Amino acid sequence: MKIMLIANPVAGGRARCKIDRVVTSLQARGAAVKLVLTGARGDARKAAADARDAGFDRIVAAGGDGTLNEVINGLTPSDTPLAFIPLGTTNVFALETGIPLDLEKACALVMDGEPRRVCLGQSDGEHFLLMAGIGFDAEVVRRVNLRLKRYVGKLAYLISGLASLLRYRPRPLEVTTETGMRRQAYGVIVSNCRLYGGRFVVSPGASLYADALHVCLLRSDSRLGMLRTVSKIAAGHPLLAEEVVQLKAREITVRGDRAPVQVDGDYLGELPRVFRARFGDLQMVLPVNEDAAHEC
Numbered sequence: 108m109k110i111m112l113i114a115n116p117v118a119g120g121r122a123r124c125k126i127d128r129v130v131t132s133l134q135a136r137g138a139a140v141k142l143v144l145t146g147a148r149g150d151a152r153k154a155a156a157d158a159r160d161a162g163f164d165r166i167v168a169a170g171g172d173g174t175l176n177e178v179i180n181g182l183t184p185s186d187t188p189l190a191f192i193p194l195g196t197t198n199v200f201a202l203e204t205g206i207p208l209d210l211e212k213a214c215a216l217v218m219d220g221e222p223r224r225v226c227l228g229q230s231d232g233e234h235f236l237l238m239a240g241i242g243f244d245a246e247v248v249r250r251v252n253l254r255l256k257r258y259v260g261k262l263a264y265l266i267s268g269l270a271s272l273l274r275y276r277p278r279p280l281e282v283t284t285e286t287g288m289r290r291q292a293y294g295v296i297v298s299n300c301r302l303y304g305g306r307f308v309v310s311p312g313a314s315l316y317a318d319a320l321h322v323c324l325l326r327s328d329s330r331l332g333m334l335r336t337v338s339k340i341a342a343g344h345p346l347l348a349e350e351v352v353q354l355k356a357r358e359i360t361v362r363g364d365r366a367p368v369q370v371d372g373d374y375l376g377e378l379p380r381v382f383r384a385r386f387g388d389l390q391m392v393l394p395v396n397e398d399a400a401h402e403c
């Protein structure tokens with residue numbers, strides 16, 4: 108099996124030795140591995156685009172969810188299956204899909220797993236695998252100090268969250284779906300997966316294998332209300348109808364006065380934006396689980 112391994116040596120703080128172990132493990136399982144180490148943002152995307160038609164049997168992204176997002180954007184659309192080795196800080200995609208955090212088991216999945224078609228979110232030509240956030244969470248992502256994140260990990264988001272909370276004022280957002288349904292909200296999370304930011308379940312009905320996105324509309328128009336909703340999500344408490352509205356849609360338009368947008372944990376820009384579900388443009392090597400089998 109010919110494998111292109113695109114790996115971020117600074118994922119999760121320091122991943123260089125883990126990447127060497129991944130190469131050794133894949134070679135021991137019979138793979139011919141070409142390794143590209145990223146040196147900066149954008150390298151993983153370029154490497155994936157270059158590898159697209161180069162005859163590899165698998166493209167493997169090794170790093171955090173940010174590296175995975177870049178590889179997806181370089182690769183899609185493609186029939187070459189994409190596998191993932193989680194080496195990141197939060198590893199939301201691995202938690203969502205059950206990709207093992209144990210390197211040996213993750214390498215075994217790369218070699219033995221069956222590729223299957225997945226759904227991606229798309230906005231202005233950019234793909235996302237996990238979610239897009241509009242409003243407060245995007246402000247937190249915009250303000251996060253990436254150098255600090257290398258040293259303190261997830262704590263950098265908490266620091267940015269507290270700093271953002273002092274200044275942020277929830278502003279009204281207008282959300283329209285392809286069926287013409289129109290709603291107002293003060294924060295929006297467009298999900299392709301159930302989990303958000305770690306093990307927090309924001310969109311329980313979302314699935315990587317369905318041709319749709321789930322939309323969570325946050326209705327609190329005050330900072331205190333917003334804090335209450337976020338705390339309940341973090342504690343795993345059920346949310347009330349006056350706090351959130353959940354929708355399912357294939358196309359979602361969000362308008363609002365220069366509100367910030369993040370996708371898969373990276374700042375993307377400001378509103379207005381259209382978010383679309385795109386099923387089948389990419390195949391991924393993932394563990395088989397029953398939910399996934401049902402959705403297919």
Ligand SMILES: Nc1ncnc2c1ncn2[C@@H]1O[C@H](COP(=O)(O)OP(=O)(O)OP(=O)(O)O)[C@@H](O)[C@H]1O
Nearest residue numbers: 118119145146148170171172173174195196197198
């Ligand atoms: N050699 C490098 N030096 C500095 N930054 C890099 C390098 N290679 C890639 N990057 C940037 O680091 C960003 C974050 O890395 P990545 O997502 O792999 O790990 P993480 O942030 O630790 O994990 P997670 O996304 O799961 O929180 C990438 O989006 C990329 O822009």
